[in-house]
Amino acid sequence: MMNWNLYSRGDKFFAIMVSILIGMFTVATLYPFIYIAAVSFSSGFAAQAGKVVLTPIDATLEAYGYILKDPQFWISYRNTFIYTIGGTVMSLAFIIPGAYALSRPQLKGRRFFNLFIAFTMWFNAGLIPFFLNMRDLNLLDSMFGIILAFAVNAFNVILLRNFFEAIPKSFEEAARMDGANDFQVLWKVFVPLSKPAIATITLFCIVSRWNGFFWAMVLLQSEDKIPLQVFLRHTISNLSDDDEFAIVQTAAGFSAETVTAAIIVCSIVPVLIVYPFIQKYFEKGILLGGVKE
Amino acid sequence: MTVQEKERPLSKSEVAISDEHSATIGPFEAAVEHLKREWQLYLMLLPMIIWFAVFLYKPMYGLQIAFKDYSIFRGIAGSPWVGLEHFETLFANDQFLRAIKNTITISALNLLFGFPAPIILALMFNEVLNASYKRTAQTIVYLPHFISSVIIAGIVITAFSPTAGIVNTVMGWFGLDPVYFLTQPEWFRPIFIGTGIWQEAGFGSIVFLAAIAGVNPSLYESAVVDGANRWQMMWKITIPSILPTILIMLIIRIGNIMEVSFELVILLYQPATYETADVVNTWIYRQGLQSGQYDLAAAAGLFNAIVAFVLVMTANTLSRRFSRTSLW
Secondary structure (H helix, E strand, O other), X not given: OOOHHHOOHHHHHHHHHHHHHHHHHHHHHHHHHHHHHHHHOOOHHHHHOOOOOOOOOOOOOHHHHXXXXXXXXXXXXXXXXXXXXXXXXXXXHHHHHHHHHHHOOOOOOHHHHHHHHHHHHHOOOOHHHHHHHHHHOOOOOOHHHHHHHOOOOHHHHHHHHHHHHOOOHHHHHXXXXXXXXXXXXXXXXHHHHOHHHHHHHHHHHHHHHHHOOHHHHHHOOOHHHOOHHHHHHHHHHHHOOOHHHHHHXXXXXXXXXXXXXXXXXXXXXXXXXXXXXXXXXXXXXHHHHOOOO | OOHHHHHOOOOHHHHXXXXXHOOOOOHHHHHHHHHHHHHXXXXXXXXXXXXXXXXXXXXXXXXXXXXXXXXXXXXXXXXXEOOOHHHHHHHOOHHHHHHHHHHHHHHHHHHHHHOHHXXXXXXXXXXXXXXXXXXXXXXXXXXXXXXXXXXXXXXXXXHOOOOOOHHHHHHHHOOOOOOOHHHOHHHHHHHHHHXXXXXXXXXXXXXXXXXXXXXXXXXXXXXXXXXXXXXXXXXXXXXXHHHHHHHHHHHHHHHOXXXXXXXXXXXXXXXXXXXXXXXXXXXXXXXXHHOOOHHHHHHHHHHHHHHHHHHHHHHHHHHXXXXXXXXX
């Protein structure tokens, strides 16, 4: 249907124009990242004067030196790994067995449980009651609290439940013949058959944990518990109006702008490394997600 | 008794039960027997149900402070009732009313500019013939979706900085005076919505690309026979075919009109721009979590949640009705 040789002149012109527009949008998407990377490798003076456009000016690693020497950077980086790995494992531990149970027709009260979970997608008590609840549970300023309180969301449960429901009954029956119980059926039959759906959920969990900011900012007070995103925010908002920093930076080769850019680069790099591996899953995942509740 | 049960040997307790009650089995006994047989399922479900109860339903119980004079020392249950006092305060509060107005305005602008962007992008991707060019472009435009709001805000703050930022540098080339964009109320919405498009248009196009992929190829083949060009095919075949998807996505967006990504607002606004930037959730955040007026803020949250609930339910009903009568 789409064959270049069959295209009329008008069609060829149209296709070329579209390709150029796509290219422009792609460049516009990419440019801010290139710009930030260029700022992070520039001298503080050049960045402050607004000289950086595409490539580093007076290239230097001073900003990275400043960041990498800050113990708080490493602590928050470590914490982000803990939240991401711990949180994702916690999510899967709740969601996989729960979604399996919900997908079984023999479960009594299935309609009720499904509604119980789906209702939370439509109605939410909001910030204040959630916060007060965390305080009553003694989960303020607790790393475990962050990992636990954001482990489950209705969307992921429903996504996986629907996937489980679509697995043909014969797979389960064969395992039952061999005397498998529910745990064995789930672990040996359903989990291996549901790799795409589980990979999608894992991906959603990892991304939201890695990027999680608001509740970490609200719930965590101790500096040794904050994740990278909160550290990044503190740095951005503090550097610009910190007089002491302004004095230090004039002597060194960095500025608030280059340091901010350097932290941004440091926190994007892991995402860029993982991104090619996850790409094949999220396209499938978003379509799995576009399903009935 | 089911066939399945007869196939395996009965345990002692099961024998006891079936001996006593095999003739007249009451609902209670039936439930016990069911649990004995299927306890593993309930055990798997239990942790998740407890999680929902503790972290999502218990706060709903806490919502009662919207009708109470809440004090930390008396607790949620012990605080005295005050009826609708907080709601009266809310609707006499100019800042809260402004926050509602801003929420709706920002959502509406987002709908106007942000909604068509992924559709146009998907239609354009559909016209790109070179597969690897298309693939590369897609990989790049999906990327910003995975970047955190803190980083997005950091990039925006750096790029729009009055002295150091690239935007003012470029404006300088054309002899324009520098503008401190992030302190000017009239610039907040364009920057916020533009950032949203930059971050989400690519990723949002996936749904529409999938819809386009589902269009029957024979429609295009017969159009080619009829001598239609690509532009005509896009308007006469592709767009009508994906119209149901477009409408459903539109309904969902309208249902979520009270949901402005307030995390990004918090990161980008400042007192100078509250006038155009402050939305309901950021107002709740300042009033409740920063100033400690929990009851008033909870009342605002309840109002927001009820409006959102009605909108989402209406949207769900509409989209369900629509998808039943539509092509798929």
